[in-house]
Amino acid sequence: MNAPRGTVAQLECEDCMLAAAQLHHGFRAGCAGCAARSAARSQHFFAARRAGSQSWEYRELLRLLGVSHEQVKAAYASDAMPSMQQR
Numbered sequence: 427m428n429a430p431r432g433t434v435a436q437l438e439c440e441d442c443m444l445a446a447a448q449l450h451h452g453f454r455a456g457c458a459g460c461a462a463r464s465a466a467r468s469q470h471f472f473a474a475r476r477a478g479s480q481s482w483e484y485r486e487l488l489r490l491l492g493v494s495h496e497q498v499k500a501a502y503a504s505d506a507m508p509s510m511q512q513r
């Protein structure tokens with residue numbers, strides 16, 4: 427397998443690696459990378475990016491998932507899906 431571009435995020439599990447390479451909707455319970463990716467695909471993350479500030483819903487999501495905004499941004503950067511949709 428080719429190395430994913432850059433070393434943006436730590437790829438935590440097989441689902442994380444697949445998602446970095448292709449459109450993939452698998453998430454693994456207990457995986458921080460998957461939790462961050464699920465937040466990165468949420469409407470709250472898109473709203474936070476657009477507004478440039480974090481809503482309480484987004485902060486609550488981060489708290490529930492146990493991930494940081496930095497982790498979510500890293501997951502977003504390494505997820506193959508957004509770049510396919512927004513180009």
Ligand SMILES: [Zn+2]
Binds near residue numbers: 440
């Ligand atoms: Zn994972």
